[in-house]
Amino acid sequence: MMEETRTRTAQGLTTLPTETVHAIVNPVAGSGRPARAWPAVRRRLESLGLRVEEVHTTEPGAGIALARQLVERGARELLVIGGDGTVNEVVNGCVDAQGQPIGPVTITIVPCGTGRDFPRLFGIVRPEQAVDLLRYGQRCRVDIGAIRFRACDGSSRQRYFVNMADIGLGxxxxxxxxxxxxxxxxxxxxxxxxxxxxxxxxxAELTIEIEGTTVFRGPALMVALANGRFHAGGMRIAPMASVTDGKLEVFALRHVSRFALLGSLLPAVYRGTHLGHPAVEHWTARRVAVRSVEPVRIETDGEVVGTTDIEAWVAPKALSLRVPRGACDGSA
Ligand SMILES: Nc1ncnc2c1ncn2[C@@H]1O[C@H](COP(=O)(O)OP(=O)(O)OP(=O)(O)O)[C@@H](O)[C@H]1O
Structure with missing residues (x-):
């Protein structure tokens, strides 16, 4: 049994944590889904002998400070009860400005958001799955994206994203x-x-640089920087993306008519068949910069944070995540 436990741990496979599990709950995620789904999950975890402590986010952005305080006080197991925006905040609290984790903490997602694109990568689609994730799941280190942008007050800010950042239409x-x-x-x-x-x-008039070389200059409707494959509630925007390859998939959508967008490109992006369309450009990058003549809005993991110009890069393996066995690469 000891031998089995050692082997499982060496492979990143986990058994029930012995330390307290700290739950960060966003009560407004998914139009209030945590209040409907989380209490039963918590009761089940406690019936298995887990110690669960719970904090609630009280306003947008609160998840960053809550996660940071918990990890600084020694928390090793965080449960995130919310959507991709809540996961984004918790991850931003757990990783320092250099892309290093601030402590040996593992995050387990209890998906309760609207789009839930990030947990979907690992086949995590129901809140109740958290119980099996904690019992039989696997700890994996996955990449996150980093982005430097212009904040609303005009200052330059840096933020991490777990799934997607996007400029313009998205x-x-x-x-x-x-x-x-x-x-x-x-x-x-x-x-x-x-x-x-x-x-x-x-x-907007955009210039895109990949690894320091200009690859695009002209009018574009959107640029998407993908760590994960899904976007906006299930669009298959980046079918080739991997959360363990140390790279971002970069897409630019050239200016096309509304008719073409609504009639062919929007349905195609839900199927993942938009690649190859003459209006869609694609690159794979470790570092990307997007500049614009006028400021263009950007969002990270579903929340608008500021405007262009931006620089983005990958923080490899910066996040320790609990996922179903065999789902580390996010291709579930
Ligand atoms: N108490 C609160 N009151 C208002 N907003 C909050 C509160 N706590 C967190 N938030 C904000 O709620 C927003 C939405 O959260 P989240 O993204 O997790 O849910 P969602 O948008 O429903 O899901 P998804 O991102 O998966 O579509 C986040 O921007 C977060 O900052």
């Missing part, structure tokens, strides 16, 4: 979804948001 959609239609549920909320944004959005 950020406008995220801004609208976060203020209006979340109760529709992930897929529908983002579909309605994307259609509405497409009808209003104008292209």
């Amino acid at each position: 950020a406008e959609t995220a801004a609208w979804v976060s203020q209006s239609t979340k109760q529709l549920g992930g897929f529908l909320a983002y579909l309605v948001g994307a259609m509405r944004t497409i009808l209003r959005h104008r292209p």
